[in-house]
Amino acid sequence: MTVVTDPIRRVSPTFPRITLDRILKEAKPFTETGHFLYPADENGNHTKGFFAFEPVARAPKFVDAIADDVAKWADGTSIDVDVVFAPAQPAVRPLAEAVGDRLGKPRAYWEYLPSGRYGNHLVEGSVPRGSRALALNAVSLQGRCVGLRLPQFIQGLGGQVTAAAVFAKGVGVLVRETEDWLGDRFYSTIQVDVPVFPPSNCPLCPSLGTPPSPWREFAEAPR
Numbered sequence: 001m002t003v004v005t006d007p008i009r010r011v012s013p014t015f016p017r018i019t020l021d022r023i024l025k026e027a028k029p030f031t032e033t034g035h036f037l038y039p040a041d042e043n044g045n046h047t048k049g050f051f052a053f054e055p056v057a058r059a060p061k062f063v064d065a066i067a068d069d070v071a072k073w074a075d076g077t078s079i080d081v082d083v084v085f086a087p088a089q090p091a092v093r094p095l096a097e098a099v100g101d102r103l104g105k106p107r108a109y110w111e112y113l114p115s116g117r118y119g120n121h122l123v124e125g126s127v128p129r130g131s132r133a134l135a136l137n138a139v140s141l142q143g144r145c146v147g148l149r150l151p152q153f154i155q156g157l158g159g160q161v162t163a164a165a166v167f168a169k170g171v172g173v174l175v176r177e178t179e180d181w182l183g184d185r186f187y188s189t190i191q192v193d194v195p196v197f198p199p200s201n202c203p204l205c206p207s208l209g210t211p212p213s214p215w216r217e218f219a220e221a222p223r
Contacts, residue, residue: 007032007049007193011169014076015069015189023062027055028223029168030192035204038141038196039116040214045142046202047212048195051168052219053138057091066189067098070165073187074103074134079163081105085133085154087112087145088123091219092138099136099165108133110153116215118149122157129158140166141194143174147181168192 008030010020024030032049039045056062073079081103086096088109100107108127111119127133135150146164154161165187169175171194178186197203205211 009191011188011191012069012073014072016065019062019065020190023056023059023065026223027059027062029053029055031218034218035202035208035210035212036215036218037212038215039113040216041115041117044115044199046197046199046204047141047215048197048204050215050218051139051141051192051194052091052215053095053167054091054219055223056167057094057138060094063094063098066095066167067102069189070099070187071102073165074163077184079134079185080132081134081163082131083108083125083127083133083159084136085110085127085150085159085161086136087118087150089138092136095138095167096136099134103134105134110150114216118145118153122153127154127157127159131157131159132162133159135161135164137166139168140175141168141170141192142172142196143170143176143178146186147174147178163187170194170196172196 030051036047036050037044084100084107089112108125111123133154135146137145140146151161163185167189169188
């Protein structure tokens with residue numbers, strides 16, 4: 001018997017189902033098909049399908065709904081941070097600003113490269129030594145950003161990550177490790193199943209016979 005599972009699962013019980021349905025229908029941020037390169041460089045992984053926040057970020061009403069729910073979670077779990085720390089990705093900044101406004105906290109942004117990787121320095125805001133930070137991103141397919149890289153950057157600046165939040169998390173090992181590490185201090189609106197493969201072991205390459213497309217082709221395509 002074949003078991004059919006939904007590749008997108010609502011995680012936050014307080015996020016309105018009707019709003020999530022509108023995001024998925026109107027913004028169309030998800031595809032189960034396609035062969036994509038993420039990050040888009042020679043060392044990037046390959047994915048089957050993709051989930052992008054760019055089309056969601058184009059609609060302020062959706063960004064506001066997500067930020068409202070993050071604030072509700074922060075209040076319900078007594079999250080107390082000094083700064084919202086996020087990548088300076090154009091699609092992520094509106095969400096970070098909205099969350100920061102609702103929490104009444106300043107924002108700090110780490111360098112973000114067009115490939116999808118991070119750079120080496122803080123590009124805006126400040127993280128005073130001893131700061132407690134909310135590591136925020138829009139999508140974390142592998143968990144590497146909020147579970148590893150952003151915490152490392154914060155530690156290098158003399159602070160620490162005490163909570164994390166994303167709109168969509170994946171199903172990878174680092175996602176599970178971040179869940180174990182932070183428990184209810186790790187917020188996600190939804191969980192999305194996007195298979196991710198190392199380039200040397202991608203089953204799509206031989207079956208399709210073509211290289212993957214850069215992830216931005218899907219993320220920035222007109223809807």
